[in-house]
Amino acid sequence: MTTRSIALLAFTLLLMGTTLGLAGTDLVLPAVPSLPEALGGSPALAQLVLAAFVAGAGLGLVAFGELGARFDPRLLLIGSLAAYASISALCALAPTLELLVALRFLQGLTGAAAAVFAPGMIRQLFEERSAVRAIGLLASVESLVPALAPIAGVWLLHAFGWQGNFLTLAVLAGAVAIAVLVLKDRLPEPQARSLTGGYGRLLADPVYLRYALSHAATLGALLTFVFGAPAVITGPLEGRLADFVTMQVTGIAFFILGANLAGWLADRFGPETMILAGSALSALGALAILAYAVAGGGEPLVIVALFVPMNLGLGFRGPPGFYKAVVASRGDDARGAGLLLLIVLLVAAGGTAAAAPFITQGLAPLALAAAAVSGLSVVLLVALPRLETEMGGP
Template sequence: MKTASAPWLAFALLLLGTTLGLAGTDLVLPAVPGLPDVLGGSAAMAQLVLAAFVAGTCVGLILFGELGARTDQRALLISSLIAYALVSLACALAPSLPALVGLRFLQGLSGSAAAVFAPGMIRAMFSEAGAVRALGLMGSVESLVPALAPVAGVWLLAAFGWTSSFYVIAALSLAVALLVRGLGSSLPVPPPTRGEGSYFRLLINRAYLRYALSQAFTLGGLLIFVFGAPAMMTKALGLSLNAFILMQVTGIAFFVVASNIAGRLADMVGPERMILLGSGISALGLIGLTVYGLNGAADARVITALFVPVNLGLGLRGPPGFFRAILASDGDDARGAALVILFILATTAIGTAIAAPFVTAGLAPLAGIAAGGSCLSVILLLTLPGLKAQ
């Protein structure tokens, strides 16, 4: 069944839930440097406030992916949002930095359910074309969170102190939980997992890996470059942070446009062609940045222009690619979505660690490492089997 009463209202609730999960990092980010002055501890321990949240998210993805395949996802979503609200409140009341680090792990764990359940619920609510459009819109909104949430975090920190971001997350999470509870009939019951689903079955499913890993390598390539770009631009190229901001804002704008037209274009040329085309465009953008860096040039406008296809390609392939990964999971939607996100986090973390020693060595090393990941996406699409025509 592909329809539900008020599907776009249900989609809005899922979007709010996933956005709040992302805000757990970005809204809190501005307060992190000042935490040792308030709670004691070191600057290194303060960074664990971020790392613990990511670690908890990874565990939560696997946990909710498993639970979602076994029980009512709507009840799990409500419970997770309430838990996220309560743990966020506890974070605001943390007596010390070590206590906050531990609570942040639980916060990341409890806040990851919406990201796991949303793709399967969206698949159940809409037709394939509608689901791709919905995923494109979700990706557009989520792409704005890293850009806008830190700005809101700075304002909250200046106006109300470091605890305010946690209070805001707690209040909004509880509100969304109540809305989901009150309007739960708008959320579909995703079809049950067929057969004996498991993470192992997904890991040996070559069609699933084709879409899931290519999604992770394309997005991971972009994020590896973005995470290293501020240090690369300021330390190696002698540019200001304004150059990074210009690059980011321009890239996000093109990503938003591309992700919202991806569904219509996929209807015209076919999802498989769209996924391959978008992956290739994104990889070519990073290759272009690498070649430009090898020539020793460092014009912020050229870097911004070459960064555009990286975002454009991701926007074109992201929604149909994610949707095809869910389809390829063969009804194991919760585990399938959880693994895609986990692959993205792992690719980004490993790539960022590899690139870290080279971010002050110039544009070419950082862009080259990011391009390597993005090119792997194209290779996977050319070598692994896709879904058979339905």
């Protein structure tokens, strides 16, 4: 096999591993309402099946970031995928809902590894411009998981019962673990370990914070709006759930367009230009929704149209911005990627919590939360210092 073929195969495996980690929530989602009847327990306890996975994933991002700075990420990736497969199989055998919740925490923890290690490995597999394009493709596929995985989950639920969703994750993760094991020696050699400073060094580095926090603010603002939109559209706006689905599908389509154009645009205009322009475009989209809401608007199709710039802007800035954040970690790729992803979760959770008490008051409070967070991204890019070197262009 040629070097390029090996790189593409390795990228495909990293993509599959990351996607399986994300699917741990969305593929299982359709089975949650049936769990109390199957395993006993209450609907409230069944919701913890989702919450436990997210909590485990948050801890996993930090844990694997630290482990990746101390041990060979290739071995950690193989071990985490094997553990994810095993725990997924145990979930299918869980006799009680309480045990399933506990296993889901471990499943989320082990499923976070690929997301932590993929950016650094991609940076080593490809030269800079190709790495930005690869990250754009990775983000595009990841954006489809929340849309497509629940559909697959419904089919699996009807065909095999709730256990089928977990067994599917077990089989696929096991297959990817075996493939990574076979390809291990062809994956990038681990970089020199970075044992000094740890997360504290990254949190004190204004250059790293420029890229990590601005990325988290743009993505966190969009997630805040998405998480609150179903309640607003079907509640105060008296729309239909189909209106939210239309908004999501349209947004994902424009995000994928932007993410796959980002590499070419970064080549032409420079990555820093695209990071700032994408952040500004996303913030303007949120401000436009806020202005429409303050003016008394509530037509779902108008909201769909105004939601487009938020997604397109994230697509433009996402790949070069994420790549820059990993580079700004100065060789500490695993910690840098893990911390960035954790910050995204925290920003989205904080924005959602801030908007939640006002969700029944209409579109304006939700749009205000999204606009405030996305506007912070632009402020951070202007206020904090940038990396000295560019990938190409000014």
